[in-house]
Amino acid sequence: MPGGSSSGSAAAVAAGLVPAALGTDTGGSIRQPAAHCGVVGVKPTYGRVSRWGVIAYASSLDQVGPFARNVEDAALVLGAICGHDPNDSTSHAEAVPDFAAALTGDIKGLRVGVPREYFTDGLDPAIERAVRGAADKARDLGAEVVEISLPHTKYAVATYYVVATAECSSNLARYDGVRYGLREQASDLAGMYTRTRSAGFGDEVRRRILLGVFALSAGYYDAYYGRASQVRTLIGRDFENAFEKVDVIFAPTAPETAFKLGERTDDPLKMYLSDILTIPVNLAGLPGLSMPCGTDDGGLPIGLQVIGRPMDEATLLRAAHAMEAALPPAPRPKLGGE
Amino acid sequence: MAAREYDIVIGLEVHVQLATRTKAFCACPTDFGAGENSQVCPVCMGMPGMLPVLNRRVVEMAVLLGLATGCAINRESVFARKNYFYPDLPKGYQISQYDKPLCEHGKLPVLIDGAWREFGITRIHIEEDAGKSMHGGGGSLIDFNRTGVPLLEVVSEPDFRSADEATAYLKTMRRLVRSLGISDGNMEEGSLRCDANVSVRPTPDDPFGTRTELKNINSFRFIARALDYEAARQWDMLQHHEVVVQETRLYDAEKGRTYSMRGKEEAHDYRYFPDPDLLPLIVENDLVEQARGALPELPWQRTRRYMDDLGLSAYDAEVLTADEELSDYFERVVDEDVPAKTAANWVSSELLGALKQRELEMASNPIEPERLRSLIKLVAGERSRAKSPRTYSPRCSRRRTIRRRSWRRWAFSRSRTKGRSPPSWTRSSRKARRKSSNTRAEKRRFSVISSAR
Numbered sequence A: 001m002p003g004g005s006s007s008g009s010a011a012a013v014a015a016g017l018v019p020a021a022l023g024t025d026t027g028g029s030i031r032q033p034a035a036h037c038g039v040v041g042v043k044p045t046y047g048r049v050s051r052w053g054v055i056a057y058a059s060s061l062d063q064v065g066p067f068a069r070n071v072e073d074a075a076l077v078l079g080a081i082c083g084h085d086p087n088d089s090t091s092h093a094e095a096v097p098d099f100a101a102a103l104t105g106d107i108k109g110l111r112v113g114v115p116r117e118y119f120t121d122g123l124d125p126a127i128e129r130a131v132r133g134a135a136d137k138a139r140d141l142g143a144e145v146v147e148i149s150l151p152h153t154k155y156a157v158a159t160y161y162v163v164a165t166a167e168c169s170s171n172l173a174r175y176d177g178v179r180y181g182l183r184e185q186a187s188d189l190a191g192m193y194t195r196t197r198s199a200g201f202g203d204e205v206r207r208r209i210l211l212g213v214f215a216l217s218a219g220y221y222d223a224y225y226g227r228a229s230q231v232r233t234l235i236g237r238d239f240e241n242a243f244e245k246v247d248v249i250f251a252p253t254a255p256e257t258a259f260k261l262g263e264r265t266d267d268p269l270k271m272y273l274s275d276i277l278t279i280p281v282n283l284a285g286l287p288g289l290s291m292p293c294g295t296d297d298g299g300l301p302i303g304l305q306v307i308g309r310p311m312d313e314a315t316l317l318r319a320a321h322a323m324e325a326a327l328p329p330a331p332r333p334k335l336g337g338e
Numbered sequence B: 001m002a003a004r005e006y007d008i009v010i011g012l013e014v015h016v017q018l019a020t021r022t023k024a025f026c027a028c029p030t031d032f033g034a035g036e037n038s039q040v041c042p043v044c045m046g047m048p049g050m051l052p053v054l055n056r057r058v059v060e061m062a063v064l065l066g067l068a069t070g071c072a073i074n075r076e077s078v079f080a081r082k083n084y085f086y087p088d089l090p091k092g093y094q095i096s097q098y099d100k101p102l103c104e105h106g107k108l109p110v111l112i113d114g115a116w117r118e119f120g121i122t123r124i125h126i127e128e129d130a131g132k133s134m135h136g137g138g139g140s141l142i143d144f145n146r147t148g149v150p151l152l153e154v155v156s157e158p159d160f161r162s163a164d165e166a167t168a169y170l171k172t173m174r175r176l177v178r179s180l181g182i183s184d185g186n187m188e189e190g191s192l193r194c195d196a197n198v199s200v201r202p203t204p205d206d207p208f209g210t211r212t213e214l215k216n217i218n219s220f221r222f223i224a225r226a227l228d229y230e231a232a233r234q235w236d237m238l239q240h241h242e243v244v245v246q247e248t249r250l251y252d253a254e255k256g257r258t259y260s261m262r263g264k265e266e267a268h269d270y271r272y273f274p275d276p277d278l279l280p281l282i283v284e285n286d287l288v289e290q291a292r293g294a295l296p297e298l299p300w301q302r303t304r305r306y307m308d309d310l311g312l313s314a315y316d317a318e319v320l321t322a323d324e325e326l327s328d329y330f331e332r333v334v335d336e337d338v339p340a341k342t343a344a345n346w347v348s349s350e351l352l353g354a355l356k357q358r359e360l361e362m363a364s365n366p367i368e369p370e371r372l373r374s375l376i377k378l379v380a381g382e383r384s385r386a387k388s389p390r391t392y393s394p395r396c397s398r399r400r401t402i403r404r405r406s407w408r409r410w411a412f413s414r415s416r417t418k419g420r421s422p423p424s425w426t427r428s429s430r431k432a433r434r435k436s437s438n439t440r441a442e443k444r445r446f447s448v449i450s451s452a453r
C-alpha cells in the first residue's frame, strides 16, 4: 500500500513515470505516501498554495503540494505553485522566495528539534533508528540538535477527526444529486437525497460524514467541535513554543513502513492512528515534508519528516537538501519487465 | 385602538436584499428579472473546488445600516455555514453569520401616532440568498440567479406590543434602507422580507408566552392581519386550556390564516460552524469612518427637521418623509415665495391624491416640482387679486374640487405639450426608474469609499 489519498502521485514519481506530481495533504496524504514510496513530498504552509479548483475535503487543513524524486525538484515545483490567489480568501499575500536558491547545502548552526512525543510505543524500531540516525548526521553537518516537547501531540488524532469530519460533512453536502452527478430516483425529495448519497458515497466517506454531522449537532457542538477547536489552538501553541528554540523539527513521518494491500482497512481506528505523526502539522498549518532516510529490514523506504516555521519553506528545504546528500538514497521499486 | 384583553409580544427578523452590482461571494450580476439561470457561475452554483470571496461593498452597506441604527460595529466578525439540504441551496449550506455578527445592539426610532418610539435591534448580520424553486408541471425547476445575492438580516428585540407597531417599524426600516441607497426595499419583489416571532400573555407583567415563528408575511397589505390573526389564535388556544407549541407557521394571505409548517421536534439543526473558506471579517477603522461620513440625513432626522424647523405637523412630516423621492420633491417645491406649510398641503393632499387616482407611484410622477411651485404661486396670486380674506388651505377650501380638476388638467397637459412622453404606467418601467435612481444614490454615497471589486 502506498498509503494516503494522494498515493497515486507518489507511486508515479517513485516508478519514474513522471519527474514530479501534485497531491493534497489534509492529514498527511502527501507526506505518508512519500515516506512509503521513498520520494520527497512537501506539504506547504496553509495558505501558501491556492485551494481554488481543489475538491475540498477539510477546508481548514487541505493544502496542495509537490512530490519529486529529490529536494531540488520539489523546491522548483513548489516555487511554481505557491503564491497569492485572489480567488482563495485563505491564500497568503506574502511574496514567494526563490526556494531553489535557498538550497545552499549548509546547515551549520541550524537548530534541529527532535520531539520526544513522536517516538512512542507504536513506532517501528527500524524507523526510530533511521530518524535518530538522521539527527546524528545533521549534528555531523554542524547543526545543533536538541530534544523538544510537543505536549499536546497525544490529542492530535482525536482533534483532527472531529475537525476534518465536521468540515467534510459540510463540504460533501453539495453532492446531492440535484445539479450534477449521480441521481437515484425516489418518490420524494428526502428519498432522492438519501438514495443518491447512499449509493454515491462509500463506507469510509459515509462514516466520516456521520461523525462530522454528530460533532456539529446541537447539544454536541461544544463538547466536540468546540473542544477540538480549542485543542487545535493548544497544538499550534506547542509548535510556537518549540520554534522559539529551534529552526526545524525532525520526526518520523509514519509509525510503520508500507503495509500490504487490505491489511488494515478492516480496522478504521488503527488506520486513523497511523496518521498520528503527520496530523499535528496540518492542525497547526505548518509546512512539513517527508524525505527518504533509509529502509527497514524488508528493504521498504522510511520517511524523515521535517517540519518548519509558518511560511518558512526555504529553511525547511535547505535542511532537507543538506540531509539528502548525507543520507542513503531510497531504493527504486522494481517494476515488471525491469 | 380598541383595548385588547391580552398582551402581544412581537419580534421581527427582516431580510434586506442589498442593491450591490454583484453577488456577495462571486462576481455574478444581481439584476432583477434576468432570464432564468443567466446570472450564475461555478461559485454560486456550488461546483466542486470553488471558493467564496467576499464583496467589499456588502460590508460597506452593512456598516452603513449598522451606523444608521446606532449599532456597535464589531471589528471582528465571523462567517458561519448554516447547513441544510434544499435543492435551491447549491452548496448544501448558506454562508451566514452566527455567534459573531457584524453589528449588534442598535435601535430604530419610529414615529407612531405623533410620538417617537425606539425599538431595539439585537443584531444585523450578512448572509447570502438562496435560489428560487418553482414547482408544477410534473416537476420542479430551480432558478439560481438569486443564489448568493447579499442579504442583511436585521433581528429586532421582542419590543412590539401590537401589529401596528411592528408594521410602523417595518415601514421605517424600508425608508431607511432606501434612503441609505443599500436596497430598493421592495416587498413584492422580495427585496425586503419579514419573519415574525409572536407570543401572547395575559398582561405586560407576565413572563413571555411560547412563541411561534411566522414566515412569509411579505406584504404591508397583510402583515398586521397576519400578526393579529396569529396572536388571536394563540390567545384562543390559551383560553381553551390548550398549549401553544413552539413551531414555524406560514401565513396564507388568501385564506387569511396561519398554518403549521414544522414543529420544534422537526426543526432544522443547522449545525453552524465557522466557514473555513473565509477568514474572520476584520473591519478597519477607515471603512467605518468613511461610512459614517457618507451617512445621509436619516428618515427620522428628516421627519424631526420637518416638524422642528419647518413647523409641519407630525402627520404632514410623516407623510412627506414616508418616501425619499417624495421628500426630495417636496423640498424642491419650497422656496421663499412658497412656504413649507403651503407646499406640504399641496404635495401631501393634492399631488398624492392625483397620483393615487391615476394609480401612479411617486417615481412616475410627471409633474416637475418647478411646475407645481409656479402653480402654487399662480393660485396665490389669483387669490390676492380677488382680495380673498381667507388664507389658502386646500384641505378646507370650498372650491377645492373645481380647483383641483383644473390644475390637474393644466399640469398634465403642460407636461405633454412640453414634448415629454406620457408616463408609462407599466410595472417594469417603474422598476427601471427605481433601479436607476438607486444606482445613482449608491454611486453618490460610495464615491468616497474605495471598492475592492
Ligand SMILES: [Zn+2]
Pocket: B023, B026, B027, B028, B039, B040, B041, B042, B043, B044, B045, B148
Ligand atoms: Zn456567481
